[in-house]
Amino acid sequence: MFVTGKYFGVVPNRFTLTVSRYFGQITGLLTTLALLTVVTFILGNVVPIDPALTLVGDRASSEAYDLAREQLGLNLPLYQRYFHYLGNLVTGDLGTSLVTGNPVLTDLLQVFPGTIELSMIAMTIGTVAGVLSGVWAAQYRDRWQDKMLRVVSVLGYSTPVFWLGLVALLVFYYQLGWAEGPGRIDIGFDSAPAFTGFVLIDSLLLGDLQMFGNAISHIALPAAVLGFATMAYIARMTRGFMVVQLDQEYAVTARAKGLSARTILWRHAFRNIRAQLITVLALSLGGLLEGAILTETVFSWPGLGLYMKLSLFNGDLNAVLGTTLLVGIIYVGLSFLADALTAAIDPTVRAGKK
Secondary structure: OEEEOOOOOEEEOHHHHHHHHHHHHHHHHHHHHHHHHHHHHHHHHHOOOOHHHHHHOOOOOHHHHHHHHHHOOOOOOHHHHHHHHHHHHHOOOOOEOOOOOOEHHHHHHHHHHHHHHHHHHHHHHHHHHHHHHHHHHHHOOOOHHHHHHHHHHHHHHHOOHHHHHHHHHHHHHHHOOOOOOOOOOOHHHOOOOOOOOOHHHHHHHHOOHHHHHHHHHHHHHHHHHHHHHHHHHHHHHHHHHHHHHHOOHHHHHHHHOOOOHHHHHHHHHHHHOHHHHHHHHHHHHHHHHHHHHHHHHHOOOOOHHHHHHHHHHOOOHHHHHHHHHHHHHHHHHHHHHHHHHHHHHOHHHHHHHO
């Protein structure tokens, strides 16, 4: 496990360093998740929502109201309720939805594929367009191409996503008729069997190209709206990273040696920003879940965002807590994955962690 150093010191070998590094990362991840459950539970219990009142209604007697509070465990001290909540959470029990009557975990498994499908397509659009336009703007820094991208980035980053969705529906659905309206798929396809929960994948597994085309026409507009907002952020960050790299001595030397601009951009400068870009992409993907709440509401998309909105309006505390916890876990997981990928790509990060 250990080797003797030059001055008779004990130096851990590479295996020990690797184990200790990943043990520290996993310990940090578990600690973050534990703190996340505490914050989520406390926030869920300080919001002005009374689950007992939601369950029995505002016309119920005081006896029925007290009985509902006792059944829900609301008469217990806060710390006891938290440990009870944590014990159920370990077993995968997020409680029962007061609106649907189903276990919250069952509801989340039903609506989450819709959000994943929408977010991944939007992320693909935003990543490809954002990276290419960011590199392009850095190549033509301070010229009209760069200035045009700055304007587009500011508009995409600062414009509320729900407003973009409403305008997109008005123009491309109502006036031009280029895209389908709200919803994930036409009502005629609702009876189709679901294998994975992802409509695009299920339609291909069924060999139903008509269903696949209909699903594409429904997802195109909300994915484009989310993708545009994501593209603006990724393009702005990519441009900034590339500008810094193109001012480095190695880039100036490469230009002096006669290397082509394409080689300098993609083989040298872009290679050096990959680690930074991974963090940006991870944050963007997590941000899509936040933007999806508003976008799914505008487009009546049956996903995680719409489910959370309906739960909030109906005072369904278990569903709100479960959804919030799921989004938080995704954020933490993406951050952990970004750190791992950054360390795998960038040797300096690996050396720093050692």
